[in-house]
Each structure stands twice: as C-alpha cells, then as structure tokens.
Amino acid sequence: MAKTTRTKRHFRWTTGLIIGIALMTLMVLTGLLAPLFLAESAEKLTADASQGPSAAHWLGTDDFGRDVLARSLVATRLTLVMTAATTVISVVGGVLIGTFIWLAPARIRNAVLRVIDAAVAYPSLIFALLIAAILGQGAWSAVLAIAIASIPAFARLTANMAASISQRNYVSTARLLGVPGPRIITRHLLPNMAEPLLVLTATVFATTLIELSSLSFIGLGVQNPEYDFGRLLNEALVNIYSQPLQAVMPSIMITVAGLSAMLIGDGLAAATDPRGGRKFGSVKAASELPASMRADGEALVEVDNLTVLTPNGVPLVKGVSLSIHAGEVVGLVGESGSGKSLTAMSIAGLLPEELTVTAHSMRLGELDLLKKNDPRTLATSIGLVYQDPGTSFNPALRMGSQLTEVSRVHLKQSGKTAFNRMVKALADIRITQPETRMRQHPHELSGGMLQRAMIASTLVTDPRLIIADEPTTALDVTVQADVLRQFRTINREMGTAMLFISHDIGVVQALCDKVIVMNGGKILERLTGAQLAAGDVKHPYTKALLAATPSIAERKTELVAVRAEDFTFDEITDDVPVSGPVQPGPVRPETERLQP
Amino acid sequence: MTTTPNSAAPVLEVRDLEVTFGSGHAAAKVLKGVSATIERGKTLGIVGESGSGKSTLAKAVVGLNPASAGSIWINGMDVARMSSGQRRAMRREVQMIPQDPYSSLNPRRTIGQTLAEAIDPVKSNPRDHREKIAYWLSTIRLDADVAERYPHEFSGGQRQRIAIARALAVGPKLIIADEITSALDLSVQAEILNLISRLRTELDLTMAFISHDLDVVHHVSDEIMVLFHGEVVEIGYVDSVYGNPKHPYTRKLIDSVPGGPGFDIGERRAAVA
Numbered sequence: 014m015a016k017t018t019r020t021k022r023h024f025r026w027t028t029g030l031i032i033g034i035a036l037m038t039l040m041v042l043t044g045l046l047a048p049l050f051l052a053e054s055a056e057k058l059t060a061d062a063s064q065g066p067s068a069a070h071w072l073g074t075d076d077f078g079r080d081v082l083a084r085s086l087v088a089t090r091l092t093l094v095m096t097a098a099t100t101v102i103s104v105v106g107g108v109l110i111g112t113f114i115w116l117a118p119a120r121i122r123n124a125v126l127r128v129i130d131a132a133v134a135y136p137s138l139i140f141a142l143l144i145a146a147i148l149g150q151g152a153w154s155a156v157l158a159i160a161i162a163s164i165p166a167f168a169r170l171t172a173n174m175a176a177s178i179s180q181r182n183y184v185s186t187a188r189l190l191g192v193p194g195p196r197i198i199t200r201h202l203l204p205n206m207a208e209p210l211l212v213l214t215a216t217v218f219a220t221t222l223i224e225l226s227s228l229s230f231i232g233l234g235v236q237n238p239e240y241d242f243g244r245l246l247n248e249a250l251v252n253i254y255s256q257p258l259q260a261v262m263p264s265i266m267i268t269v270a271g272l273s274a275m276l277i278g279d280g281l282a283a284a285t286d287p288r289g290g291r292k293f294g295s296v297k298a299a300s301e302l303p304a305s306m307r308a309d310g311e312a313l314v315e316v317d318n319l320t321v322l323t324p325n326g327v328p329l330v331k332g333v334s335l336s337i338h339a340g341e342v343v344g345l346v347g348e349s350g351s352g353k354s355l356t357a358m359s360i361a362g363l364l365p366e367e368l369t370v371t372a373h374s375m376r377l378g379e380l381d382l383l384k385k386n387d388p389r390t391l392a393t394s395i396g397l398v399y400q401d402p403g404t405s406f407n408p409a410l411r412m413g414s415q416l417t418e419v420s421r422v423h424l425k426q427s428g429k430t431a432f433n434r435m436v437k438a439l440a441d442i443r444i445t446q447p448e449t450r451m452r453q454h455p456h457e458l459s460g461g462m463l464q465r466a467m468i469a470s471t472l473v474t475d476p477r478l479i480i481a482d483e484p485t486t487a488l489d490v491t492v493q494a495d496v497l498r499q500f501r502t503i504n505r506e507m508g509t510a511m512l513f514i515s516h517d518i519g520v521v522q523a524l525c526d527k528v529i530v531m532n533g534g535k536i537l538e539r540l541t542g543a544q545l546a547a548g549d550v551k552h553p554y555t556k557a558l559l560a561a562t563p564s565i566a567e568r569k570t571e572l573v574a575v576r577a578e579d580f581t582f583d584e585i586t587d588d589v590p591v592s593g594p595v596q597p598g599p600v601r602p603e604t605e606r607l608q609p
Numbered sequence: 610m611t612t613t614p615n616s617a618a619p620v621l622e623v624r625d626l627e628v629t630f631g632s633g634h635a636a637a638k639v640l641k642g643v644s645a646t647i648e649r650g651k652t653l654g655i656v657g658e659s660g661s662g663k664s665t666l667a668k669a670v671v672g673l674n675p676a677s678a679g680s681i682w683i684n685g686m687d688v689a690r691m692s693s694g695q696r697r698a699m700r701r702e703v704q705m706i707p708q709d710p711y712s713s714l715n716p717r718r719t720i721g722q723t724l725a726e727a728i729d730p731v732k733s734n735p736r737d738h739r740e741k742i743a744y745w746l747s748t749i750r751l752d753a754d755v756a757e758r759y760p761h762e763f764s765g766g767q768r769q770r771i772a773i774a775r776a777l778a779v780g781p782k783l784i785i786a787d788e789i790t791s792a793l794d795l796s797v798q799a800e801i802l803n804l805i806s807r808l809r810t811e812l813d814l815t816m817a818f819i820s821h822d823l824d825v826v827h828h829v830s831d832e833i834m835v836l837f838h839g840e841v842v843e844i845g846y847v848d849s850v851y852g853n854p855k856h857p858y859t860r861k862l863i864d865s866v867p868g869g870p871g872f873d874i875g876e877r878r879a880a881v882a
Binding site: 181182183185186187189190191192193196200201204205340342348349460489490491492493494497498500501502504505508516517518519520522523524526546557558561562563564565566571572573 | 658659671673697700701703704705707708709712713714715716717718722723726727730731733772775779794795796798799802803806821822823824825827828851861862863864865866867868869870872874875876877878
C-alpha cells in the first residue's frame with residue numbers, strides 16, 4: 014500500500030578527504046607508538062650536544078644531546094592529546110550554550126547572544142593569553158585557556174544553526190505536542206546539525222593546534238620537562254642560527270597535523286553538500302528519430318519529437334511535438350514531473366547541461382533552436398516570465414536597472430532610452446507611478462506588481478513568443494485574475510504568441526486558446542480552451558484530473574485521487590474512441606471502518 | 610464556566626481577538642477584532658489572501674501568537690484565565706497540521722519515532738507504542754511496517770498524511786489545518802481532501818481549515834469565514850456565502866476563481882488561426 018522510494022545517500026570520497034584521513038592516521042599512530050620506542054633517545058641526556066645531522070641522529074641533537082627527530086615524534090602524543098581535549102571542551106561547551114539558549118526566554122537569550130557577540134569580536138588568542146596568565150603556566154591551564162576562548166565562536170555558530178532549525182515546522186510541532194525542551198534539543202536540533210558541527214569541529218581542531226603551540230612557544234603553555242611542538246620550537250629558537258634543523262621538524266609536524274584536520278573538515282563539508290554545479294547545456298538534432306506527423310510549416314514555433322534525457326539515459330520528455338501559431342496562447346498543463354516545464358525550457362534553451370536534448374526539429378520563426386544561437390537574438394525573441402516574482406529579482410538592485418537590462422545589453426539602447434521605454438511599458442500594463450517604481454527596490458513592490466513589471470520587461474524587446482512558467486502560482490487569487498487579464502490584453506492588442514505553463518486547470522482553460530495535457534513526459538491530449546472548460550475531454554487522464562479538482566461551481570462528494578503513473582497509454586487523436594480502463598483512474602476503496 | 614470544561618460549549622470560540630506585532634510607532638495590528646465559533650464536529654473554512662491574518666489567527670489559537678485584546682475560549686474555558694497546568698493540557702487539545710510536508714517531519718527520525726512523540730511526548734520509544742502507531746498508520750492507509758522508515762522515503766502526499774496522523778494521534782479536540790494542500794499536486798490534494806472528508810465523519814473531527822484556495826475550502830467546510838486585512842468581512846454557511854456573497858470583497862474573491870461562474874479576464878483575441 015505504501016509506495017516509497019528508497020534513496021541511498023552516497024558518501025563522496027574526495028582526494029582531499031582521503032589524504033587528510035591518511036595524514037591524521039599517521040599522526041595518531043606516531044602519537045601512540047613514538048613514546049613507546051623513542052622515549053629514550055628523545056629524553057636521555059647525552060654528551061653529543063648540539064650536533065649536526067648524522068646517521069645516528071638524522072636531524073642532529075639539541076643542547077643536551079637529545080635526538081631532535083625523536084623529540085619531535087614523541088611530542089606528537091602530548092600535542093594531540095592537548096588539542097583533542099581543548100577541542101572537546103570548546104565544542105561541548107559551545108554546543109551546550111548554543112542550543113540551550115533556544116530554550117531560554119527571549120530576553121535571556123538575547124542577553125547571552127550579545128555577550129557571545131562581544132566575546133567573538135575580541136581576539137580569542139589574546140583572551141586565551143589573559144586566561145592563561147590568570148591560571149598560571151602549565152599544559153592544562155593552556156588547554157583550559159584556549160578551550161574557554163574558543164567557546165564563544167562555536168556557541169555563536171551553533172546558535173545560528175539552531176536558530177534556523179528551530180524555525181522549522183517539526184520543532185514548533187514538537188513544542189505543540191508538549192515535548193520537553195531538552196528532548197527537543199536531543200531529538201530535533203542536534204541530529205539536524207550534526208554534519209556542519211562535525212565539519213566545524215575539524216576546523217576548530219586545526220586552529221586550536223596552532224593556538225596551543227603558540228602558547229607553548231611563548232612559554233605560557235607546556236613547561237619543562239614536558240614538551241609539545243610549541244615547546245620544541247621555543248627551545249629551537251635559541252639556536253635558530255646554529256641549529257636551524259631543530260625548528261624544522263616541529264614546524265612540519267604542526268603543518269601536517271593542521272593540514273590533515275583542515276582537509277578532513279573540507280572533505281566532510283564537500284561530502285555532505287548535495288549541491289553540484291549547474292551549467293546551461295546545448296541542444297542537438299536527433300538523427301534517427303522519425304519525423305512527426307504533427308509538424309506544421311505555418312506555425313511560429315514548431316517542436317518536432319523533442320526528447321530530454323538525464324545523464325543516466327532516463328527520458329524525462331518522450332517525443333513531444335507541438336506548434337504555436339502567431340498570436341496563439343498555448344497552455345501546457347500537467348502535474349509535477351509531467352515534463353511541461355522541461356519542454357518549455359528546451360524551447361528557451363535554458364536546460365541544465367547534464368540533460369541531453371534531442372529533437373527532429375525545433376524552431377521559432379526562421380530561428381533554428383537546435384543550433385547555438387546568438388544570445389542576443391534569443392533574449393529578444395523569447396520573453397520569459399517565471400513563477401516566483403519574489404525571487405526572480407535581485408533584492409539589492411533597483412527595479413530600473415534590472416528591468417532595462419535586456420534593452421541596454423542586447424538592444425544597445427542608451428540608459429535614458431531604455432528607462433523611458435520601460436516607464437511607458439509599465440504604464441501600459443497599468444502600474445501606478447511607473448517612474449517611482451523604477452527607482453524602488455523589489456521589496457517595496459507587492460508580488461502582483463513585481464510579476465506585472467516582469468511581464469512589462471519582456472514586452473519592451475517586442476518578443477515573438479512569451480514563455481510563462483507558472484506565472485500566477487505564487488500570487489493571490491485576486492492578483493492572479495489581474496495578471497491573467499494583463500496576459501489576455503497583451504495577446505489581444507499586440508498579438509504576441511504565448512506558451513503558458515500551469516498545473517491549474519482553471520487558469521489554463523480561462524486563458525489559453527489551445528491546451529496540451531502532459532503526463533510522464535508525453536502529450537496525452539490536445540484540446541481547445543473551450544473544450545476543457547466545457548468538460549469535453551476524451552483522455553481518461555484528463556477526465557481524472559477534472560474529477561480530482563474541487564470546484565466552487567459544484568460540490569463533489571468524493572474527489573478522484575489520480576495516480577499519474579497509472580496512465581501510461583499514449584495520446585489520443587480526434588475521433589478515436591479510447592479503449593482501456595473505463596474508470597477514470599482507480600478510486601480507492603474507502604469502506605474500511607476504523608477501530609475505536 | 611471558566612474553570613471546568615463544558616461539553617455543551619463550542620469547541621472554539623474567539624471573541625474580538627486582536628493580535629498586534631511590534632509596539633509603539635512600529636506596531637502593526639494584524640487581527641482587528643476577529644470573532645468566530647466552531648461547534649463540535651463542524652469545520653470552519655477560513656479564506657483570505659496573503660496578509661489577511663489567517664495564519665496569525667491559527668497561531669493565536671494554538672498559543673504561538675499572544676493576543677493583545679479579546680479572548681479565546683476552548684471547550685468553554687478562557688485560555689487567558691487558565692492555570693499553567695490547564696494551559697499545558699489545552700495545548701495538546703488543539704493540534705495544528707502545518708503547510709509544508711517537507712519541513713514538518715524531522716528528517717533524522719523514523720515515522721514511528723515521530724508518531725510516538727505525539728502519543729507520549731516524554732516516553733517516546735516507538736516500541737512502547739507499537740499498537741497505537743500501527744492504528745494511526747492504518748487510519749491514513751499506510752502499512753504498519755513504514756514506522757521503521759525515514760521521511761525522505763515518502764512522497765509529499767504520504768508525508769502530509771503522516772503529519773495528519775501525528776496531529777490525530779494526540780487525540781485533540783480541535784484540528785487546525787493551515788494550507789495543508791497548497792504545496793501538493795492536484796492528484797495528491799484530492800487524496801488528502803478525501804482523507805480529511807473521511808476522518809471528519811468517522812472521527813467526528815472539529816476543524817479550522819485555512820486556505821487561500823476557495824475551491825478547496827468550498828469542498829471541505831460547513832461554514833466559511835472570509836478575512837480581509839485582519840477583519841472578518843463575512844461568515845456563514847458555505848452555500849449561502851458562495852451562492853450569495855453579501856460583502857463586495859467576498860464577491861470579488863469568488864469572481865477571481867478561474868473557472869468559476871463570475872470569472873472574466875476580457876475578450877479572447879479574435880480570429881485565432
């Protein structure tokens with residue numbers, strides 16, 4: 014009954030991550046083994062003081078005749094232990110503070126956040142020096158000093174992440190369910206920020222290593238007879254001219270340890286980031302696909318046998334042919350995954366590169382859309398209107414510069430000409446105070462006004478085709494009616510052809526002259542807007558869609574739950590009666606009674 | 610009347626409710642004296658456009674937005690005069706189904722863990738609640754073994770059904786459904802609306818159904834309330850409001866529904882080839 018898809022998340026092993034883990038393993042092994050085997054040569058005082066490199070002492074000896082290489086290797090253990098301890102304290106402290114303030118009342122939370130802000134603004138190393146000076150010299154006071162100094166930064170980052178997660182619905186729902194605060198943290202907050210926290214921890218490890226070494230280097234950290242990398246550097250400094258090799262090994266060790274932690278951090282970040290780069294791709298003509306019978310030489314836009322494939326060869330659009338005549342409004346209607354947007358974006362040449370687009374032919378007027386076209390010709394021939402006016406404008410720029418971009422860049426108009434033409438276009442589409450609007454930023458305009466401005470901006474280049482991808486879906490219903498009225502007016506007065514994509518049958522039947530119903534990457538039925546409005550449809554899928562739509566015009570006792578994947582049969586052409594399931598989609602039996 | 614639940618009283622009564630955000634000069638009054646009543650077993654549809662205050666009203670009823678004036682009565686008890694213990698109990702009696710089925714389920718918890726948390730927020734080990742989890746999954750037509758799975762393995766419609774089951778599992782007196790179908794495809798919307806219709810009769814649900822979609826509200830509601838800029842412009846039985854709207858805004862709203870009887874966007878272009 015429950016149809017689910019199991020998707021496995023692949024962990025992406027990058028070269029950096031592998032190198033980082035290998036180096037870190039080497040460091041940890043050194044830390045474990047070196048003190049067992051090299052302690053004597055590292056710590057026993059001998060008469061061979063301040064010697065240069067030799068077969069017995071590869072990097073020479075220090076003032077007391079101890080082997081420099083052995084000391085550097087043995088020091089790994091103490092350094093790693095101290096760094097790990099510091100990291101653990103600062104991470105645990107930071108996470109506790111960063112999450113628990115979300116349980117505190119807003120007033121306390123804000124006070125704590127301001128204190129953290131102040132602490133973050135103060136250089137942590139100086140803060141650590143202060144704490145170390147108060148606690149006195151010694152390895153563990155250095156650990157404590159650095160750990161305390163690192164807590165604010167970690168707490169701040171945790172608090173930021175917790176802030177965004179605590180806005181999510183499952184957290185507010187848990188509150189409504191009466192889940193106690195600490196459990197909200199352990200069940201809902203922490204698991205959902207585990208990955209970024211892990212990445213940050215690796216970074217903290219690297220910086221902590223540097224800071225601890227610095228403290229030891231200036232004499233505040235590890236004291237004789239103990240030694241870590243920083244302490245070794247401190248000893249090497251005295252002899253830097255006579256025994257330069259003494260400083261080399263600890264420096265290399267610090268670099269390698271820091272580098273491996275950073276590589277692990279970056280590698281984890283890359284492995285957990287699901288986003289990849291997207292580029293715009295090219296289109297090629299299909300060589301072997303048969304010519305469709307629906308090619309129409311008269312039409313303005315003609316698409317013949319369009320196929321879109323994923324990189325794995327999965328077809329998303331399976332041989333779609335359509336034509337749009339001059340002055341015609343064609344609607345593509347279907348549910349998500351039906352291929353309607355992919356079809357439209359193939360015509361606009363805006364599909365991601367990883368998709369393979371083939372077609373027998375695809376043209377707009379005399380413009381062959383299968384070839385690589387001059388972006389200027391494309392930009393002025395096709396006007397695009399997107400779904401969400403709130404995100405299709407750059408919030409940092411004024412409306413004017415964004416709306417006139419195409420005119421200035423592609424039509425080479427001067428700023429003033431472009432501005433004036435845009436003001437006129439805005440006025441034409443009944444936007445009040447068009448000149449003021451041009452100087453405003455997107456957030457100062459309502460969603461409906463932004464969408465109308467976007468439509469106006471596509472009109473100034475006098476395009477031959479407007480492609481509108483769900484242009485009213487994000488709008489309120491009264492605003493939607495207004496925007497649809499604008500589309501209708503433009504089409505009536507300027508005769509611009511339109512390809513209108515929508516999932517809303519009501520919108521499509523009201524606006525479009527012709528309607529193409531898509532499902533599963535195929536066209537199932539072609540209708541006129543009037544036929545759809547009258548319910549004069551033949552394909553079972555279209556019938557089922559109509560039966561699934563609640564309407565204010567009639568109260569349906571039961572809606573038909575369509576399952577898009579149940580409709581696999583192809584397009585029906587006119588006057589051919591449909592065989593196949595008589596029922597418009599399976600009606601789920603709802604007879605089963607519930608137990609009290 | 611204010612200290613004990615009253616079974617004859619309406620499940621929800623909102624009287625002259627005002628909600629203000631900010632204070633002083635920047636204060637914005639989002640709800641301006643809203644009154645509404647939902648009787649036991651009835652569904653009130655709340656429609657309005659963005660900024661009308663419908664989600665603010667929902668959040669005020671569940672206690673996420675404080676009321677600046679007016680009162681909210683649940684089962685005949687004034688929420689403002691409840692003891693903290695009563696208020697904690699009341700919180701579980703009013704459950705909200707959120708809009709987005711993708712952000713309403715914790716991706717790191719199994720469906721069983723999510724439902725167990727609704728059944729008992731403290732001792733929420735799914736093994737202790739196996740029967741109840743299976744029962745609520747069967748209510749939404751899912752097999753009991755899906756309790757072991759994680760949200761990403763489900764479609765949007767299935768997730769929304771799980772979110773509905775989570776709200777029901779608390780055993781609430783009142784369900785607030787806030788735009789629960791607006792993120793869904795048409796066919797999935799039909800599935801959810803059918804589920805809601807069935808549960809309304811089988812479990813005698815009392816519900817506030819908020820949506821911007823007049824078609825959807827028409828389908829599920831007994832009564833309907835039209836909000837505009839934080840005020841109730843019209844309230845009444847569905848058929849009378851849709852059939853004979855009294856307020857010009859209601860008329861405009863209904864005439865804006867594509868495919869509705871009053872919808873008009875101007876003449877088609879003449880002579881289309």
